[in-house]
Amino acid sequence: MNRPMTTLDFLDRGVDVYGDAVGVIAHDGTEYTYAEFGERVDRAAAALSELGIEAGDRVALLSPNTHWFLETLFAVNVLGAISVPLNYRLIAEDYEYILDDCGARAVVADHEYAEKVEEIRGEVPATAFVANPADRVDGDWLDYESLLEGADPDAVERADVSEDDPATINYTSGTTGDPKGVVRTHRTEHWHALVAAHHTDITDDDAYLWTLPMFHVNGWGYPYIITGVGGTHVCQRHFDAGGAFERIHAHDVTYLCGAPTVLESMIDHYKSHDIAATGDKPVRIATAASPPPEATIRTVEDELGWNILHVYGLTETGPLITTSNSPRRIESEGRFTVKTRQGHAMLGTEVRVVDADGEDVPRDDETMGEIVVRGNQVMDRYWNKPERTHEAFNDRVEGWFHTGDFATMDEREMISIKDRKKDVIISGGENISSVEVENALYDHPDVERVAVIGVPHEKWGETPKAIVVAADGADLTEEGVVEFARDNLAHFKCPTVVEFVDGLPETSTGKIRKVELREAHGDPVA
Template structure:
């Protein structure tokens, strides 16, 4: 299945348009800085709090990284890791490793040293660049056998390393079917796994985002989501293809994010639902100037309907939801801005994007089920990853023989082809023989004025086998009464779906990408006898 990204007539006439002259999509990471530097060399590619990097400078820096890697013996197929917060150096390393034919590998900078050591032992990178504040991991990397360790800090660090290299593009061009980029899973169900994405995967994903987001050379894009997450890096790539400015500010708090969005007149931003929920708790959000904000893209986990309604009223911009996995190269469905105006569609994650086949099947037989029936979400086509790195057993379990990705997510289609998620299949609660889907319960509980955030998990029950437990973060200045909250739920949904108990906490445990770590909650509150 091939997707061709066709420019509009106006784009064909625009000398600054960055896609291939024949209209096909870019399928090589290394081509992105090359083509954009040729189109708009003086335009701002990356802006930080203290500096601006033009597209010509980014392309030159990427070539220097490539030659520095080649001089160190790094060759095609070798892994080059980056561990650090979003930065211009991250992007130069990403593109530079690609120009050298290596596989850039984005690592989670929030991991503990033993977790980093595991991933380094699995990926076996030939080189690693450590961002500011992560220099202490140099010894860990060397102990793991990484031959070249570069830190951003110090007189012999990154700047000196690239300055000594040639800025002549080595001209490498990877086959689109080869692995072009590697992420690692968050490891919430075991050891992290390397996810191999090809140039063709990335090309199709970026093509879809290009059509959806209306980015151009006047846009300012902010991805406060870390680049080791596919949604964060995806916005960076599509911004570069369209010549937008990428703002690299790493917010330290929801209040800081609120300030950054307004101060820099951000037009396009990506956020996970938990971040949007936190923003809505700030009084200053309701009096802010959001006139520059055109698109707010969210995903990674379901958005409770009350939160979505409130966010739409407060920010006034176009909202776009996209559902997907790292294994599917990011988003594969789209709930458009127009869909957000129809109340009945707000509970869905939209329709499959063009040329992305999505099925709902019985998880035991893999036979398609009709609309309205819940099953497992399967994804096909060009978005599906190549494989898990050096893990054929996991690859075989995740990808069917005919190429469908088993997401492990529960979902259903309605008659109009909109996809509704019903949680991870492993998160589904079976209480007294009835299936309970936590996302549905969470959506109801979030509507209570005393609830800021909530996660529902199944815990053992001597009577029902399993029972829903609500773990709640109270709204500012409010207290949560367990009996009142359970009664609220019972007025709004079947009693078997309602939590049998409520735990009040200061904060929910989150993965690095902002998802609630339900494995931790089940472990913490999974005592029997409720």
């Protein structure tokens, strides 16, 4: 039997099996059962239909982590339309490009960000503009809750959706040119949710705290995962450690996601306040972006008592394609050896590390190559960019998606990312992993944050430069940081220049913006 795989399967199971259970807790604490959530989804779909949205239309969503983002994400797919979640940290010109590129018919925006769209609404193809709430936005916006109140949840008819139809378009950051729209089909979303649910052990007993931005690769698939298994969505508009701990205690949160910067923020808050680390149930946290330093893992697991799961992926890959959740290897090799790695390929996923000729690098855990991947969770294409799509799937190896990440692979096929292709430092003909240097410097007790970039060097071509945020009260010097690095790394890998700053630029998901650092701190070294 071949039954189409769609995102709505997860909504239907949540509503049908867990209709009387609390499925969503809004930022203000309002609770919605899955039956109530399902009705609000149908009302949102009916309201969008009344605004002229049909199958195949693109609907842009601009919101922090709210219950209505979850509702609208499903409602768009009920109509067979395509959701376009927008990064709320962008500027008006970015929205103009994205809305024009995808041909959005409607924009549904939170009051906090609608003004950015208002600036450019005359320049984009959208004809319907909905805000929540509209009375807090300048301009002619329809009110989200009023539309839902006036909609008939029984009036909407579900579109006949194929699993190969686009479900969503996620735009990348655009740090190397115009943002690219990553087209993800119902099948890719469905498959990714099933596989990720397995590897993260999500059940109906879980309460998931939304600290990861919902717009980011559709919240890593958790709108579908949590809904499908009957867990509880706990919404927090924007991450702050104090609010996160309040929700952990109030709603017995068991699971959340966060980049290493989120982990550090939670650690700092916990250490400076007399609070419990959990509710009545244990907590686990999935982390991605840069690998967490050993010191962070030790503090989170030994002091907070949380279990860390390290995963890896990209917008184009679902995102999740590998996991370090390997109890057997943790037992035999130690948690720090395993949990600082990105891990093994997930079920139904093939991961290779290849050299410039497309050949597999030796599985010696030393030789670097580019990660390429095949799997049902990998994107369909880039929207309106056939040449970029072809390049992404055929650069070194035909038919494999090329991640642009450099890694090593050990004898049991566990990968360890060393750098982004563009962040590898080539000094005197030697490849230097900026991540390796950063991890070494994180062992210095007075280093709060650090990023390492390559800067031009007259003799070596490039040389590592460390940009450091010192811990409060620390008395760090450039000489001291360099000396510490030379005690812990091969000398050719050590930074020759150190600059101290008050903070590092980050993306909304906690990744350090090295492009900005290179622009601001990339002066040549003699």
